[in-house]
Amino acid sequence: MKKHWWKALGVVIVLYSFFMGLLTPLKTGILEANPASVRTGQEVMLEVKGYNSFYTQAQNELRAWLKMDSERALAARRVEVVDDRLVKLTFDIPAFLPVDKKVQDFTLILDSPADGASVLPSGVFVTQDSINAALGETAWPNADIANLHEKAAITFPFRNILGETIRNTYYHVPLWFAMFILFISAVVYSVKHLRNFDQRYDEQAAALTSVGILYGILGLVTGAIWAKHTWGAYWSFDVKQNMTAVGLLIYGAYFVLRASFEDPEKKARISAVYNIFAFATLIPLLYVIPKLTDSLHPGAGGNIAFGSQDLDNTMRMVFYPAIIGWTLMGVWMAQLIFRMNRLKHRLLEE
Amino acid sequence: MNLFKEIIFLLRKEFKLEWRQKYALSGILLYVLSTVFIIYISFQRVSPQLWNVLFWIIMLFASINAVVKSFVQESGHRQLYYYQLANPIAILLSKMLYNASLLLLLSVLTFSALSFIAGNPVEEAGQFSLALLLGSLGFSITFTFVSAIAAKADNSSTLMAILSFPVVIPILLLLVNLSAHSIGLLQSTMIGRDIMLLASVDLILVALGLVLFPYLWRD
Known part of the structure; x- marks a missing residue:
């Protein structure tokens, strides 16, 4: 055993990697937001499909944002949980965006006390009918993304394509x-x-x-x-x-x-x-x-x-x-x- | 200085040997010309992209045919005689240099034949000649060394192809990249780095060949 310990160690480590690698659950993620493309100046109802999510456990405390950049985000006006995997979000998209681009991508962020925060990068694209960055800047109803929850369990990250x-x-x-x-x-x-x-x-x-x-x-x-x-x-x-x-x-x-x-x-x-x-x-x-x-x-x-x-x-x-x-x-x-x-x-x- | 003299002397021997048996050289020239002609008949119109790839593929096969004889052709006894007379390192270096000049000639010939038949798409002649030079050097170094390995085995001509094709692919890819740039197919700002990379691969291989050859020739 003194001479051959490393063989046993190798087997134990490979078995550990099999068990840990295959049995550890993934973090809660967002599969898709539907519709993925919206226009400005509308009330939008997004149907969001979750992955490994338990939305019913967090009924009233579920929060959602559409994040534009590190400073600007829109909060959801209404969050309606359908079941564990499906939630309906209502956003008021302002008439003008504070950017000069015609199409701006938004990152969808969901936060629940049961699952922690989950993110869908570039999940929603907003198309502007007319561009006016200055007007968009003044009329922007900013919402702070704060007090995000973190799930207290061993999980692997959820990545959208992977x-x-x-x-x-x-x-x-x-x-x-x-x-x-x-x-x-x-x-x-x-x-x-x-x-x-x-x-x-x-x-x-x-x-x-x-x-x-x-x-x-x-x-x-x-x-x-x-x-x-x-x-x-x-x-x-x-x-x-x-x-x-x-x-x-x-x-x-x-x-x-x-x-x-x-x-x-x-x-x-x-x-x-x-x-x-x-x-x-x-x-x-x-x-x-x-x-x-x-x-x-x-x-x-x-x-x-x-x-x-x-x-x-x-x-x-x-x-x-x-x-x-x-x-x-x-x-x-x-x-x-x-x-x-x-x-x-x-x-x-x- | 002695090594340098030996290399010069051996190089002269190689050239003289080639000149006396002209069939080897003329065989390869004919090989290049007929390949180019076959390409012309099959494609008729050759786009610059195709031209670039075809050029290097013709070069690859022609140079493997040209170089394979450097160690394989000479019998074991005669090689032993050479090693008694001269420093083995000098023999390897002279063969590499000789093959490099042969391949340079071959590439110029392939280039002129291909541009005579299919047009000349090269825009930056300096860069393309540099690619030819570095390519001849790289092919010569790799194939000469591999032919020294293959000569030790019995079925050496099959072994030569099996051993040298995978080994030469990195050099070939860098060359295709470089000449694509000189033809104007690629817009790269880091072409200097590519040239440096090619030169350093050549340098590493020649250094490794020099270190390893003393273990190779002894039987």
Whole structure:
């Protein structure tokens, strides 16, 4: 147990990420507001569909705003709860808006003591019949958004396009991180092999690389499923998807190269050389080129970088352990492959 | 200084060898011309976007054919003889330099053939020539090194394609970007960064090749 504690730790952490990641509920969110497009100078009745919401529990204390920017917001005149998932809001849209634009987007904010605050960014678009910013400024009935409630439970954030698929953050992304850690350690072993030509180092590198490829394929598959739900297609010609396919080709070639040598010493030496050379080309492939071109992934082409707004503290509690857990599991799997190969060689030699 | 002299001497050897067996060079020239002609027959009208992609694809296949022989063609015994006579690093560098000049010639030829048949869409000639230069260097470095790896195996010509295509894709993408900019298909303010990036990828690969080659040639 003293020697093998890290294997158990890896399994426990991955199981923890499964349970926490799949069972923790999402925060209350707003699915849609209907109609999403209104005109100025009208009384508007918005039908708002909630997600994971309990509007009936907060009957009289439910409040709603249409927020224009950090200083200006409209409060709902009347809030009528239909059931747990549906609420009807009545707003008086003034005749003029304090902006020079024809169409202005508003963020819908709902606050309930039972669910906490929920937000629908750019949920309602208001079209102005005629533009008069100065008049809009003076006639603006401003309402302060204050005393928002917070739900006292462990929840994951609700994001409109992601919905429940936000949980894939704990599988898709950590698999990528773990894959990279495995590939880097394989390169370290290849370098070690070239320093003293120990057969075992090269076999370690090959075992780590094969688990890395497995993780790469899993990352690609989980990513494709996620892409189907959020971007609309399994393969969206996204630069990161393409680059990853190429990266897997590079490592596939590594195994073709290994298979084409009879002499084990020559095989070890030359595949170690190729492994180091290929890894050097993989870095621009996965980290530089995606940053230059437009990508649907976060952190590229003007999208927000990963970790700035996408992760909140409850997500971090699952996300970072999941990276460690998958890495430990991967190292364990690589150890098993390595030992199996050693035994195979020993059997063949006898 | 000794290394420099050796490189010059080996380069002269490579050029002389090429000149004596003209069939290799003329074969590749004919390859380029016939590919360009096939493209002309199949497309007839080539838009600048297509021109850009086709140019680099022709270059990719022509250069892999041109470079594959650098290590694969020479027999193991003769290579061992070279390594006894000269510094292995000098041999690798001379082959890279020789291949780079060959590919530069090849790219100029491809460019003139393609622009003769399908028109010349290049707007910024300086930038395009820079792309040609960096591309020849990058292709030559990658393919020469991969051919040194592939020469060690038995089925080397298949292995050459399998090993080198995925490895060269980052360079190829940067090149297509750069030449698209010189054709006027892309409006990018950060073209200097792209050039720097391409040059640094070339530099990293040549440095890595120099570090790793001593482990490669010994048998």
